[in-house]
Amino acid sequence: MELWFTEEHTDYAKFSFKVKKHLYSEKSPFQQVDFIDTYEFGKVLLLDGLVMVTEKDEFIYHDMITHVAMATNPEIKRVLVIGGGDGGTVRELTRYNTIEKIDMVEIDELVVKASREFLPLTSSKLDDERVTLYFEDGIKFVEDKENEYDLIIVDSTDPIGPGEGLFTTEFYKNCYKALSDKGILVNQNESPYYERDAKAMLRATGKLKKIFPIVEVYQFHMPTYPSGHWLFGFASKSLHPIKDFKPEEWKKFNLKTKYYNTEIHVGAFALPTYVKEMIEAGVK
Amino acid sequence: MELWFTEEHTDYAKFSFKVKKHLYSEKSPFQQVDFIDTYEFGKVLLLDGLVMVTEKDEFIYHDMITHVAMATNPEIKRVLVIGGGDGGTVRELTRYNTIEKIDMVEIDELVVKASREFLPLTSSKLDDERVTLYFEDGIKFVEDKENEYDLIIVDSTDPIGPGEGLFTTEFYKNCYKALSDKGILVNQNESPYYERDAKAMLRATGKLKKIFPIVEVYQFHMPTYPSGHWLFGFASKSLHPIKDFKPEEWKKFNLKTKYYNTEIHVGAFALPTYVKEMIEAGVK
Amino acid sequence: MELWFTEEHTDYAKFSFKVKKHLYSEKSPFQQVDFIDTYEFGKVLLLDGLVMVTEKDEFIYHDMITHVAMATNPEIKRVLVIGGGDGGTVRELTRYNTIEKIDMVEIDELVVKASREFLPLTSSKLDDERVTLYFEDGIKFVEDKENEYDLIIVDSTDPIGPGEGLFTTEFYKNCYKALSDKGILVNQNESPYYERDAKAMLRATGKLKKIFPIVEVYQFHMPTYPSGHWLFGFASKSLHPIKDFKPEEWKKFNLKTKYYNTEIHVGAFALPTYVKEMIEAGVK
Amino acid sequence: MELWFTEEHTDYAKFSFKVKKHLYSEKSPFQQVDFIDTYEFGKVLLLDGLVMVTEKDEFIYHDMITHVAMATNPEIKRVLVIGGGDGGTVRELTRYNTIEKIDMVEIDELVVKASREFLPLTSSKLDDERVTLYFEDGIKFVEDKENEYDLIIVDSTDPIGPGEGLFTTEFYKNCYKALSDKGILVNQNESPYYERDAKAMLRATGKLKKIFPIVEVYQFHMPTYPSGHWLFGFASKSLHPIKDFKPEEWKKFNLKTKYYNTEIHVGAFALPTYVKEMIEAGVK
Structure with missing residues (x-):
């Protein structure tokens, strides 16, 4: 048919x-x-x-949303995942025995429930004992947190619909506050290629730059997303993803990954000239 | 409509x-x-x-097919382009004043004629005085060449139809012969993502490895090609694209590029683990 | 979505x-x-x-597959439906109190089972006490029948797959034998517009003409079938759908119909010239 | 491709x-x-x-828009075609030697010009000496006409864009005035199947009924129009398309037609019950 x-x-x-x-x-x-x-x-x-x-390419997304931060600061212990209802981000995080606590805040319980049924591949580790699931609004959740997390991952949808508030200055400020001194924020950051996606990326990046001293953007090949050229944002209070990158320490975790590796870590931050210029120019 | x-x-x-x-x-x-x-x-x-x-993304393809080799050996003087009827590869090559001779061998004169009419953006430099156009079969063309080129670019279609012979061992052998001691071969090398494309890439790469001592594959984001994850092959008699990379010399050419830059040169060779493993395993 | x-x-x-x-x-x-x-x-x-x-246009098909024969011979008492697993043809037949027996032979029990669940609108009368369901091959079923039915309705799929045998000379011969003296055969007869459908119609019509003295084709507007121009065949041992048409008797049944009426009965046999010529010429 | x-x-x-x-x-x-x-x-x-x-099915449309009126009044001499820029309606009209004058009013000269180039099959008779082409607004054109035509054919697009005014009461009134005593108006009248088309048909038919004593709707199989079930309106000052139908006289014209014939003339007015009821109920 x-x-x-x-x-x-x-x-x-x-x-x-x-x-x-x-x-x-x-x-x-x-x-x-x-x-x-x-x-x-x-x-x-x-x-x-x-x-x-x-199922075919989720490994790319989930590798890149977790391991880049973990290889920049292998001492991350407390992680907050906002969104990510399919469980793939949590699955990758649970592979680090050094991580002690993973809070996942997903506004839509239905996504988690249905993912447990239809995507066991991604949702398999949601019952890890270090994981606590909160079915509530991530924006509210971070409001009163202070110095509680070493890593916040914003694994959100596009800035339309329920994901919208996760692209605001206020939310990013609260994330900053919720992070520890070496805290890192990784956010789903759209794409540089099609106009609408590029604008969303530039807006988010511009807002982060006003709050975090270190803000970078990194790329990966995501064939089922528009254009296949997708980005994550990396913002941090003190750690730089390349200067502070600890490939040897990360290798000691001895994790088998299908997309991420320590060369791609560096390569992902090597942006095309038009993307670099776009980010430098910011949103008009 | x-x-x-x-x-x-x-x-x-x-x-x-x-x-x-x-x-x-x-x-x-x-x-x-x-x-x-x-x-x-x-x-x-x-x-x-x-x-x-x-028109929207040809700059990506043409940047990556030319500048990587030129930044590995900035002394390239004689270039052979096989295929590339739209003229974009030649256009990028003509930007190097140090290149003395560009032979372009395109089997299909119609492609060049029509590109001159409809894609002036790519075909604009086909009349540069260093360029000689040959409308004949590239496979035959290289047969009797010896030590004539510093760089051969195989800017071909997929290995089906007229492009098929440009993916054969015999052709690659003749290219080897046609190249100078520091000679580099860059070839359009499909994609690692969809099965049929990956097989074509593995076959071509396997053949090249039997002929050239140095064979690498590098990637770029090409949104209008299947999966957006596209590859070029880099084969050479003696130069390695990373070890012999000369970023400072390349910068002296003072070329403004929209995709390529000296960081992306390195990043492009940082392949995802699944691609590296696929190439190591070769075609079954 | x-x-x-x-x-x-x-x-x-x-x-x-x-x-x-x-x-x-x-x-x-x-x-x-x-x-x-x-x-x-x-x-x-x-x-x-x-x-x-x-659901939107089944009424057209089921009106036209039953009422034309019933208005030609309002005394029909014993009916065989071959195919028609959705139940719509049987539903229309059960509206005639004068019909005493309806045998429905559907090769694929799954179609009936699923239609009961998802198309209650068409399958609602399959439990009428006059209806007997046989889940077997209609071709075999008619083989040993003689003078048992006043009407056979071949409510089949296209002549590819399970429906194929229902378009053969042998099957039509067995239908002839199974019918009473005034017996009528109505068959799903494809379309005159697209080439492949027209050929199937011409083949079936040609075969019927060799067996039945009266063979006509009639048309209706079926928007969800290819071209919207669909045909049924009408073959009979002795009754002509226009000459023997009994509009006044049919009106006495007092049935409310959404597509069929006594004017459309006549109009349906008024074929476009190109269709008449095609049928006269037969299959080349 | x-x-x-x-x-x-x-x-x-x-x-x-x-x-x-x-x-x-x-x-x-x-x-x-x-x-x-x-x-x-x-x-x-x-x-x-x-x-x-x-090219494949224009014969259906052009047969049905002309011959029904001509077989109702074979004495038609003066015809006005509004719209019909492709020329197919005029082509059919010119086949009647008895027609003396054909005025065609097409608002868009470009349609005629381009049809002459790309559809010689339909536009072939636009240079017949009885034909006068007016490139102007048909609505204006009929305003001051009185008793000038025996037949007006409104061969228009849908009631959106340039065709909109050809579905108004005022326009129909002017047509009435422009017609002779036995005058007939035939209009492109959409389809009964999809909701939007049905509404347009009901509105047009309702307006015509307030102006003409005789208003009917007739159908034909038009595979490339939405649903394949298409309608023309027939409005007249005194002639009824069935009661005044003159099949024998029409046959004397000895025209070979591919769709229309004298049986289909009658059959076309035999509407499905749901269409008749829809028209009786009118637009809510």
Whole structure:
């Protein structure tokens, strides 16, 4: 049967893939949640009709959202994940025996529930004893935290819908406050290629630069996201992802990874000239 | 009007973009040649229905196919381009005043003719006095060449149709022979992500490794190619793209580039673990 | 979410509609069975990926497959339905109190089971006491029947897959034998518009003409079938659908119908000239 | 090359066909005019992105828009065509030697010019000496006409854009005035199937009923229009399309037609019950 899912990357470009089965469809108070089984990418989680996670390439995203910070500061012990309901970010974090506490704040319990059913690959470690799940608004959650985390990962959707507040100055300020002295913030930071995504990235990066002394952007190849050229932000109170990078210490964790490695750590921060210039110029 | 071009990246994944106008459609003795004008990517050259060049992101491809070799050996004087009928590779090469001779061998004169009309942006330097155009088979062309070039760029289509012979051991051997002692071969080398593309890359890389002492693969973000994760091969008789990299010398050329820079030169060779492992394992 | 079902009407024309939810997907020993919920057409039954029944326009198909024969011979008492697993044809037949017996022979029990769940609108009368369901091969079923039915309705899929045998001369001969003197055969007879459908129609019609003295074709507007121009065959031992048409007697049944009426009965046999000529010429 | 044209029949249903070549694209003061060459339907005229005429099935439309009126009143001598820039309606009219005068009023000269180039099949008779072309607004054109035409054919686009005024009460009143005693108005009257089209049809029919004593609607199978179930309106001062139908006289014209014939003339007025009820109920 010719059943195809289509995501509009822009008004004029769209990506489609063939669906085996529409597994799940539910409207939560926050968003539309769907799971589809596909021929090319395995099971796929969609929020409000946009691809969030696919079985085929989630390893890229989850490698890059966790290991870059961990290799910059291998002493991270307390981690806060905001969003990330599929569990992939937590799964990667639990691989570090040195991490003592992982708080995950996901506004939409339905995403977690459904991911446990349809994406056991990503959600498998949500029951690790170091993990505490909070089903509440991440924005509120960080408001009264002070010096509680060594790493905050904002594993959010796009800055439209429930993810919107996670791209605000106020939220970033509260994250700053919630972080310890060597604290690092890693945030899902859109893409430099299509105009709308680039604007969102520039806005978020501009706001972070007003708050954190160190703000960098790093890239990776994410084939199922628009343009395949995706970015995370790295903001820190004191650690620089390249100058303070500790490849030898990270290697001692002896983790087998499919995308991340210590060369790609450095390569990811080597941005194309047009992206560097765009960030320097900021949003007009 | 809803007129959309679709490229099937695999049997189960396709990329579509909206067409303003179908500008040109002609069948040459070698392939179907089309130009379309699009809303998102400007003018696009299609060969046998596949995206070759778009106005929006050709700069990425052409930066990466030329500057990496030039920054490894800034003394390159004689260059052979095989394929590359749109002219973008030649355009980048002509920016180096130190290059004395550029031979471009394109089997399909129609591609050059039509690109001159519809893609002046890429084809603008084909009349540079150092450039000689040969409309003949690149495979034959290199057969009797010996020690004639410092750099050969294989700017080919996929290994199906007219591009097929440019992925053979015999051709690579003749390239080796045609190169000088410090000679470099750069070849369009598909993608690691989708299965068919990955196999083509592994086959080409395996063949090159039997001929050249130094063979590496480097990557870049090419949003209009399947998966957006694209590769070039770098093979050389004696120069290593990282160990022999001469960033300071390259900077003296004082070229303004939109994608390439000396950090990305290094970053491009930092491959994801799964790609490195795939190349080490070779084709089964 | 942009989830679209597509049916290829020909290699070069396709019809797509937006899917709310993929309700059901199962492979029976005979075919792939799917139900989808759609925005425009309500629930839709697909067999091997082709639209069979939609909530929005099934009334057209089921009106035309039953009432034309019933208004030609209002004394029909014994009916055999071959195929028709969704139950819509039986539903219309049960509205005639004068019909005493309805045998329905559907090769694929799964279609009936799933239709009971997802298409209660069509399957509602399958439990009428006059109805006997046989889950077996209709071709075999009629082999040993003689003078048992006043009406046989071949409510089949296209002549590819499980429906193929229902378009053969042997099957039509057995139907002839199974029918009473005034017996009528009504068969799903494809479309005159697209080449492949027209050929199937011409082949079936040609075969019927060699067996039955009276063979006509009638048309109706079926928007969700390829071209919207669909045909049924009417073959009979002695009754002509126009000459023996009994509008006044049919009106006495006092049935409320949404598509069929006594004017459309006549109009349906008024074929376009190109269709008449095509049938006269037969298959080349 | 996979180049596909798509027409959205509704927000949730779309029809696509494969394009060989985009032949022509021009914006007139009134609308966007495109010609495409397609694999399934030959050359196609698009206005504002909607299918108007295809080489494959234009014969259906043009047969039905002319011959029904001509067979009701074979004495028609003076005809006004409003719209119909492709020339197909005029072509059919010129086949009647008894017609003395054909005025065609097309607001958009570009449509005629381009149709002459790309659709010689339909535009071939625009130079017949009985034909006078007026490139002006049909609404204005009829304002001051009195008793000048025996037949007015409104061969318009949908009631959106330049066609809008051709669906107004005032326009219909002026047509009434412009017609002779036995005058007939035939108008493009949308479709009963999809909601938006049905509403447009009901509005137009309701307006005509307030002006003309005889108003009927007739149908035909038009595969490239939404749902394939299309309608024309027939309004007249005194002639009824069935009661006054003169099949024998029409046959004397000895015209070979591919769709229309004297049985289909009658059959076309046999509407499905749901359409009859819809028209009786009118627009809410």
